Amino acid sequence: MRTGVKYIGVFMAESDVPSIMNQNTALSEVCLEVKNLKVLFHTPRGILRAVDDVSFTLSRGEILGLVGESGCGKTMTALSIMNLIPFPGKISGGKVLFMDKNLLDLTQDEMRLIRGQRISMVLQDPLGSFNPVYSIGNQLSEVVRKEKARKERYGKVVHALKQVRISNAEDRFHSYSFELSGGMNQRCAIAMALLPAPEIIIADEPTTALDVTIQLQVLALLKELNKSGRTAMIIITHDFGVVAVICTKVVVMYSGRIMESASTFTILKSPAHPYTKSLLASIPRIGGSKELHAIPGQPGASLDSVQGCLFASRCESVSPICREQTPPMKEVEKNHWVSCWKIESD
């Protein structure tokens, strides 16, 4: 499919292409492996499958993009890695292997050593990221509370603030979150995630609440931090633009299931799943047609009773088998997996 090729020039520099192509063959150790993850919500109306049989791997230095519409289970997937699923949700199956240890088996105390220290998070709302009652320096220091000496903590925090390009870091230590702009707040949140030198940073829609120019700055910062520290990242987003700028590989989710997963280059060059194709086609382009391409229907998690491919009701290329049986994940190219009946018939 040639649809994706046009996007490469728009979002990525041509020079990025070779390095991304080589990503799969580079020697990288796997640090996170999610296997057949299932998260169920027991509601009065039935069992809601928020995450349904999700599997992916993340290697050191990789940036994985978790893409999908609202309600498709991206945030739940991330929360289950940290074992922070709120009641009435429950992780009902699968494994989350971090450095070969299943995180779901750990006790709360053991998990506390990992959460926030070796796997950290950056959240969406920059202004709510910090408690307005304390200075941001105070709150950042909490992350390095293991360091007993106050001077050391101060030093580490200021260093982290400098890493995220906050000017006047020494003064900013004493600032309050409402004194800073959204972009600065988000960068402080990234500093908070960086401080403990984690192996993985999970960013849940980190740029959604920021304006476009700041978005680019924050993404560039994340990319730089990933390169220098070899920190693996999971970027959750609904915006393919974000994906194209920093993600090395992509997982497209719909209604709790993975529809397609591949490297960014492959997804943009030759998307295989109709959903992915529709998502890419929905991006309005300057000089393109005046009518917006939309996917009819509503996204969301599915109740237990739905059968077949979950995208069937909204798919352009739907056929009878789609409604009856769930398509299996098939590797159509090297490291390019798709769950769709149409691929079988092509």
Next chain:
Amino acid sequence: MTLIRKLGEWSKPIRGKDYPTIPFLILLVFVVTGILAPLLVLHSPTQVSLGKMLKPPFFQKGGDLKYPLGTDQLGRDIFSRIILGARVSMIVAITAILLAGTVGVAVGLFAGYIGRPADDILMRLTDAQLSVPMILLAIVVIGIFSPSLLNVVVVIGITSWPRYARLARSEAINVKQEDFVVYAKVAGASPLRIMWKHILPNLLPSIIVLVTLDIPRVILFESALSFLGLGVPPPTPSWGGMIAEGRSYLARAWWLTVMPGIYLLLISLSANLSGDWLRDKLDPSLQM
């Protein structure tokens, strides 16, 4: 009409200053008199002197500057009694609100943050407390245990905590949805630590405003109890008690009731206006 508007002006800043000076001044005087009460009385407030009974205030015929606001039916100086009554009111207000506030905020914070089922249980407890009429409870409690300062404080505390609980709970529910609470959880904070360090400080603005608005209500409640004979026992002067005793003499010695009444009005009004100003000042929608 203009008079009402004039009164409203009092709660607004006076030129140059950005706080309402007159109510603050009145409250300051109130607190100071409460603390220094015994030093400020002109005569012993409990000294009975039947020769001097029912003297009118100094500006009326027959009045004496030595007894500026007049004397009551037992010859006690009204002004001195009002001063001492201020102390009683202040002690009752501060102690009762401290009690009600601590219990109420704890209940509300816990209920709001933990959620069901603790929330349900605690809120039903709150509803139960609210469904008991305050005066009735006072009559029962103080009827069983005789009237005393402690009992008055306890009764007022018991009847007042639900409003703090409700406020604390709704604010806690709002605050717990902010991202920094998630970050605290990610960093490994226990629920208790989150409630104490993160949620509680964010509740304080609303709670403080409620306290300022509650002070006059509590003083009035105490006065009502004294009026009914359930308040601080005589001869300790209390504004409500003075107002009650003065009822029988209203026709010929109006100052027995009206003088304490005026002070009660002034303090309530000042506290209310200050609370209004404080609420505007602490409004989170105004940044910095």
